[in-house]
Amino acid sequence: MRPRGPRRRAGRWAVVVLALLAQVAGRAWSESSFERVHGSGALRIGTDATYPPLEYVEGARFEGFEIDLGTALARELGVRAEFVNASFDGIFPALQNGSFDAVISAVTITPERSAAMLFSDPYYESGQLIAIRQGASIIQAPADLVGKRVGVQINTTAQIDLEKRPGIDVAVYNTIDLALLDLRNDRIDAVVGDAPVLRFMIRQSFRELQTVGRRFTDEKFGIALAPSSDDLRRAINAALWRIQDSGEFDRLHEKWFGEAAERSAEAAGGADRPHALDAGIVRRSWQLFARGIWLTARLALTSLGFGLPIGLALALARLQPSAWLSSPAAFYVEVVRGTPLLVQILFIYFVLPTFGVHLPAFTSGMIALSLNSAAYAAEIFRAGIVSIDEGQMDAARALGMSHAQAMRRIILPQTLRRVVPPLTNEGIALLKDSSLVSVIGLTELARTGQELASRYAAPLTIWPVVAVLYLLLTFPLTRTADALERRWRPVTRS
């Protein structure tokens, strides 16, 4: 079966690949963004909504300071705001290839990022803060982090900053709540992250943790735009200025970071503890779970629907005596099986646009999963076909059947009976691997879990629910396989 690395490893992969892809993709994108935004009537804003109170999901809606800001900006531009949820490790390539017009997602303006994309004027001053377990007061400042294991969120300025300092063992997490959970569980010594987010999460659900000292970096958040979007950048800067000038910005700031906000966050937290199973959170989130399940099920089923026939065709091609057919099929299987699914997803979604092929995220994910599962299914089918006694083909040929007739009527029906168990495995693997499409912004079941776990800072409530939902999703597959095997039982002996 295919090896599956943990998500964190996948994340590291993504960083490397996306950095390369961003370079490639950036050059190809050259349309006037402002005209496009006006033409379509919507400003599409990419955001990683796992970052309360800046952006998070509440029920089926986006909420947070930056969500309000983005909405106000779009209004000033005379269009409506359309938020697109995207995992932070894939958010910049998605911006480059035109999946959205702007990224408002607590993006710190750095020289490296400025080289690859445009930024609006800064709209928010933040900085990195250290969180520790209460009472573990030996850490007071960044200098104390030397020799310690410190958690950060992937691709954040916290990661960039800490990796520049020698002697710190940096642990990279996909979302900040997982880093805080690990800190609470005593596996790491500190977490470094954006000040407002750390404060919010600790207030709400991690009472055992505290922040220490003051922000040790000065960072400015800006709105990230594709390199060719200079006209859009000017329009956004003007809109920002109007929002600040009218006092609206201060009202938003007070709403999300003022004393009232702090009190309500504490009230909302209270009984919510990250290590307790909280049925209330699950009840409040059922809509999002349902949406995630629906997307995962659709992805898995359509991918299996395409992957199996393609796999069978590949297997048949590989078994042809002619090298013209068998070699390309063997090459395909070799390459697809030997490269990470994550990279294949990224390739189809982020690199194909540079060749003029723009596919929506769902289609890209489905194609990647179909082509990937086809390679595995091809080997299962091939093994099934060669396991059928050669005498079967002889007997069919001796009766006058052509090779194709013998294949269709005699060999393949027997093959199918043998490959049901390994194909069931492949189907279940595909169902779970479909979680990788979250990197191109598809909120399938696992990504839903990530968002909810961050939103409520309750990973220990959310992840068991996600696991059970996946298990339930596999049931129709295993039931169908069982039914087929029962139906064919008298025949499988020979």
Place this chain on the structure above:
Amino acid sequence: MIEATGLVKRYGTNAVLDGASFVVQPGQIATIVGPSGCGKSTLLRCVDRLEPFDRGTLRIGDVEIVGAEERSVTPAEDRVLTRRVRERVGMVFQSFHLFPHLTVLENCIEAPRIVKGLPRAAAESVARRYLTQVELGEKLDAYPAQLSGGQQQRVAIARALAMEPEVMLFDEPTSALDPQLIQGVVRMLRGLHELGKTLVVVSHDMNFARQISDRVIYFENGHAIEAGTVDEVFGAPQRPETQAFVRSFS
């Protein structure tokens, strides 16, 4: 009539058939006997075109096939030749190779339906007739795995008969069966003979060959050593190889 002249078949440098020649007249039961590994099963596979041969000529009725080294044919011509051979020739394999996913009846109607294009009802009535003849009229809906070895062999015979070939090839029909079933096979082959079929049987069992054959062809080292009636070959063998073989059975 089947006439083979100088058939040669090599696997690498090893000549499995090395100038094999023999004749079988229409309506005869001819048995090719000889020790294991003498090339007689390969010969049968060459006759049914399951294997190509390198040199020599094989005539089956009005179909003539020439070894691949002596005359090259296009794949299309090859398909036509193969189809014409298989219209005339049926084969019963040593281990029968029944289709395990099909019932007895389905085993026998599959080829008539998809090769000859018979409608299901017509194919079933032909198959039922032959299955009744081999005394399996009661087992139409059984799967091969539910049958004994002897019953499986009779399904294989009915399956070949359903294509109504002129010639039937049998590869070692007694080797997969218990000794007490051999008389049944003898009866079965005689029944086919009465239907007017030409039978070519490969066997290493002289006693069995003695009971069924009109003609015996003694085979060794890839070619026919001598041929004749049962009395001629087994009663008064002329060649030392045949004499040694006959002695080993007495």
